[in-house]
Amino acid sequence: MNDNKTYSFNDEERSIRINRSDLPTPWINYLSNGKMHAFVSQAGGGFAWWKSPIIYRMMHYRYQNVPMDGPGFYTYVREKDGTHWSPTFRPSETPLDSWHAEHHAGWSLFEGTKNGVTARLKLYCAMDVDAICYDLEIINNSDEEKELGLFAYADLAQLEWSTDLFYGYYIQSQVTTFYDEDLDAIIYRYQHTPQPFVEDVPLIWMAADRKMDSYSGDRDKFLGPYRYEQNPIALENGHCGNDTIECGHPCAAGQVNVTLKPGESDRVVFTLGVAPGGLVKHKETLANIKTDLEIFRSHQAIDAQFAKLTGWWDNHLNKFDCSIPNKDVERQINTWSPIQTVHNGRYSRSTSWHAPGYRGFGYRDTATDMVGIAYRDTKWATDMFLYLLSQQFEDGHALHTCYPEDGPSMTRGVTKHADDHLWMPMVAYAILAETADYSLLDQDVAWLSPEDNWTTYGSDTVWTHLMRGVEFTENNLGEKGFPLTFHGDWNDIILRFSRAGKGESIFCGQQYVIVLRQLIEIATEAGRDQADIDRLQQCLDKMVNNLETHAWDGEYWRRGFTDEGDIVGTKQAEYGKIFINPQSWSVWAGVGTDEQNNSGMDNAIKYTATDFGLRLVYPGFKTYPHDPDPFTGYNPGCAENGAVFCQANGWAIIALAKLGRSEDAWKIFGDMVPHTALTNIGLERYEAEPYAYASNIIGPENKRCGWANVTQVTGTAAWMDLVGTQYLLGVRPTLQGLEINPCIPADWKEYSMTREYRGATYQISVSNPDGVVKGVKSVTVNGVLIEGQVIDPSSVSGEAVVEIVMGEE
Template sequence: MGDLYRSHSRTGLGVTPFDDARRAVVIEEPRLPAPWINYLSNGELHAFVSQAGGGCLWWRSPLSFRLTRYRQQNLPLDSPGFYVYLREPRGTIWSPTLRPCPTAVDERRSEHRPGISRFLARRGELAVELTLFIAPDEHALVWDIGLRNAGAADRALDVFAYAEFGMFDWQQDTDWEYYVRHNLNVWFDPGAQAVVYLYHHHYHPKILEAPLAWLAATAPVKSFCGDRDVFIGNYGDEGRPSGIRQNDLGNAEIACGEPCAALHTPVRVPAGGAVRCAYFLGVTPAALPGWPAALERMRGTVAALRQPGRVDELRAGVERWWTEHLAAFHADLPDADCARMINVWNPVQCVHTARYSRSFSSQASGVRGMGFRDTCQDLLAIAYRKPDWAERTLLYLLSQQGPDGRTVHECFPGESRPPSPGLHIDDPLWLPMLAHAVLAETGDAALLERRVPWLGPDGRPTADGATVWEHLNAVVLFMESHLGEHGLPLILDGDWNDSIRKLASPARGESVFAAQQYVYVLRLLERMARGRTGTDAERYAALRAKQERAILACAWDGAWWRRGFDRHGEPIGSAACRYGQIWINAQSWAVIGGVGSRAQHERAMQSAFDLLNTDFGLKKLHPSFRSWPEEADPYSGYSPGCGENGAIFCHANTWAIVAEALLGNAERAWRYYRQLVPHLALQKAGLQRYQAEPYAYVSNIVGPENPKFGWANVTQVTGTAAWMDVAATQYLLGVRPELHGLRIAPCLPAAWTSVTVRRRFRGCRLEIAIRKPRGPAAGVRRMELDGEDLKVEDGALVPATALAGRSRARVAVEME
């Protein structure tokens, strides 16, 4: 067991100390205004758990195989979860987690680490530690429990574990539960000494893949329960269940009703000593075909999990995975707050968004599939750590594209359902960005020759297909066939800003933002085409020049870039507008896309700072649109300062950071970055107002035109994570992969004099030591690779050819 009284460096709030040496956030007061969750996963079995013990477990998809229930937004907050109860001989019941028992304890602490959560509590002379993680090699959530007795006499205890099962298919559980609860069995299997749950509703779309779920223990089982109503009791609750109060779970098995799994295991903790026990909440896939083969497989899995030392081996495997993943990039910085996010918590969150898109969290209900634009962006932050993962996802996303270049807006790789048909102008544009990110990391141009099926009109892959390069060419075909009267891309159903569709119609309404992105994408395609035969590079260059001319002819408003044109041809995002006069994305993407002059870039970004910046970041637009009841036909139902109507949209802030870094405005770029470091934002707003996790980015923060200014929303599953990672590693620190090598273009604060970055690149472990004089830096003056000078006249690039055959190398960078 760990030390319950370990000391930590604090953030000043007393609730969010970080133990950076152990990559841990330690929550010393778990009674928070909102759940702060951690994701646990082995890639197929997934869970999230809060600092209070609430959480949910699912296999593959939270839509089709949600194993346990979790009730977002309902009271009691953050329930149910993965609950352990300790019953003392005189009947006192308490838990290592804040939920579910109301019994007071003398000490309590929660701790989240990558892939592992730990809960510690002490009541009198008895301390308990619960550690949760998902086994990397088995489909099981491990509940590792340690008990320590500081007293002079042995302590007898009854330990209980409890989880509430659901009906797997979330929609059926929500809409038809009162019918489908008659399609299940829960029983105790003597061979495995486990509670077993078999769900067999014939209308489940993937019933033959549905797993067998089970709960087993390492200690001998005294009693069990598979019926939630029996376990809880009439009008009871999870705080003091009837079965635990009676110290006998009743051994209830059911063939219909409300399923659960509860186990009762007595233990004795010796005086001055400690004991360990464990529970395993797991699944065995494909329960029904060939029954009872799944039951035999389950028994084998449980037996293997019970082997001495196995729990420790599995936990070590989780830690190894995360250590390897985080080692792909590490920066030694003079700013501990920034270093913590860049090295640990931001890349941790990027794994979660790559796995879950925008689907499931303590706030998000899990009904969404894989957002097309979302996943393209999420994998940008995976490409340089796990390029194989990014490549697999890219190939899948390409299979969701039609021959005319259009893509789906949302797809469901884990479900038997068609993709969402929405037509958003920006969806295809993210494909070349992800393809370029993968190619820049691997250097494997053969990827472009891989064949991928098209998506047919019926939502299924066609028998024929095309190369990756032909798929990317189709993006250009789509864009060129969807230009409006100003020569700019049509808005269609949205252009990343979904609400902007209100101002457009299918044939009218144009996006300057999408036009700037299109210019950027054409430049990427032009670079990728340079190494290929044919005239694609020249064609893309010509199309890029045409699009730039179209933007310059209509989009400059005098002090910033317009956002677009509405269905009547009137400007959106102009000083002449009543609301929404300036929008952040059109200013940042002009710089990223290289559209316009340096003077225009500087003027537009200064306007963004003057009109959009707050203590918590840049607003999405200004001023906010009024909504009902003030306006009879408002732009949006969002209240002013909320969501896409004037909130601090953190995702959009990342592009402003990139833009300021590209302009060389280091102080402002890092100011924007630090404004959104989550625990710094929490400190400024205060815990009760900000509410969200101090270690994970959010989608948006309510803006100053709203009384709830500073409230952080849509936590964890947000595109902010990937783009903040890209902004920090590739633009602020400036270590950016390109097709022919690694670009070194740091944009560092004046007060910094040195930074060291360790990064894997194409099989070589690089140590990049960056030195600069105190004060503003003008760029890279000199660069060496293992003591030999590299040319920097055309930009500081470490050529991939120079790294060939090296497993380790040192790059020395001097800035001027």
């Protein structure tokens, strides 16, 4: 256990204990069963949604507003004298005798004690029903009998977020709450008829594991005039009021009273759930709710749902496990990076305490998440891969942002980007390296219609889709021979240099080389037509030549070219002299000489290094009013304009590992572990979670240097997962088998890993008797010495004991 006053990790339980509710920012956890989703902070703030936070947002949450981090998943304990308090501390904010919160994989726990009474609230999603459990254990540790009122409360939203925001004052006349005596549940019905999928619109319900003593569906009556969640009139009165609405502001609140003798305890479980079809099949939906409630009226059945949830997470996290000398890094690799990657796979860059859930699924974002998901859940990665291909246009480019649950109105005003389609071969490679099932390439996938960017038509094979992406790039090369940037590559604000449509991306040229190499390998292993392989090789040779001819700036690699043909990322520039991505991706692409690539990484470190990673660009560009037509409105040191962009640091670590520069690679990797970054920078400056990566950390050119900005929803998690497992600890899946190629600190003498791969479990031990940082002397599998560093999976059945000895070959 790692301890400090604010928080401590319990690695055995894969959890973090938080001892302070008033943190600088919310530290959140996500709850989900795959369709029902929520996030909750250490203080109980957050909201729930079903399938999509755009059209099925169940609860309100205040963004860019104060008081911060609310409303949320609120419970109250009311004592006989009217005193009330919350195990989440908020919303009551009554001082407690003791308090802490815990975040686990997929569930959170809050424990508060006041006047000899302890309340433990466990929040989680049921796995077989779309419902969130407010599982409340109440214990009387005092020497007197306690008469307690237990309340649960949710501030319900008009399901369509933008409609609620802009037209809620009209739509409030299209909402109803009612109490169903047969179900003993408060029910909310949203009746806005233009809803894009009327047949799916759910009823939202709240109930308890026993008969409720009171309820409310009227937020205004529950809270009272000019009050809010901290001091509801219902708590003052000791009764929810039994109010419902036919217009106004809905809520779901329930009350259960308990009497506890000294030493006694009770368990009360409130549930907040949804049942689809509430508008068009109202009676059937109510009957379905009744069936669902049978689960939540039995503690044994509730416990079975919780066991299914923890079982899902155990299965996912156990796909890889390591024991290494650096325990902070070990914890991040084993637990928190894969947890965060799941969250990003589910929510892309859309939903957190600062991201309101309106962005949908970024094409490149979700593709990169699936590269990180593939080795733990190949089916999920494959399903999402096929969906993303269905969002590709027939000319080969892809929809930049996808809205799988939200209807065609969200896909207007689409933009074209140089890189979106180029991530798909990387996902294909990650999946095929796990399965070797090349029939994937022959599956038919439809094309996206450019008429509405929503409907699909026709179909072609996965391989045709991938090759069509190659042809799109080939058909859209600029004067220098690099991919046209269009509205951006991975760095969208690079579009400043391509407003006229002539700017070129060297970075995308490097990415193109990587995916061409992957496609050639896939085609060769799968026995595709030689004509396709020849075409891919022709494209590869041409792009490598372009890069080696036009992309080198003398000491490092350039970033691209403007519409006018001027160089982006050159030592001659006043601002934006060097970008780190071209330095790292050149190594990954295998372009240039070792001397050039080491020089590129040397200069990246020289100019961009901080104590918490490398800045994306140096120096940052000036903005208004210093430049009337700036690169960006971002101030220097912020985001893509000189912040430490964490995802890009993952690629830098890959490059350093491939170059054998262990000390540099591990310094960046270790410094960027969120717990380490917070420790080094300081809590009040860093602010964010010590278990989840941020998108970026404000750089030295800004007075807020060290602030972790845009947390949780970032591709950093997937890339750092892959960096740690594949390129540093050195267990990398390939089409031929499991490659062993570590890059470790010289003082590591040994470490071990467990890796599930193609139906077998690999128990891997690594010894380093000579203190090298890279190089494998021998690989032994089940006592048999093999040639090379790739383990042929056909030679393994069930379990493999793998012994690696590092050293000079």
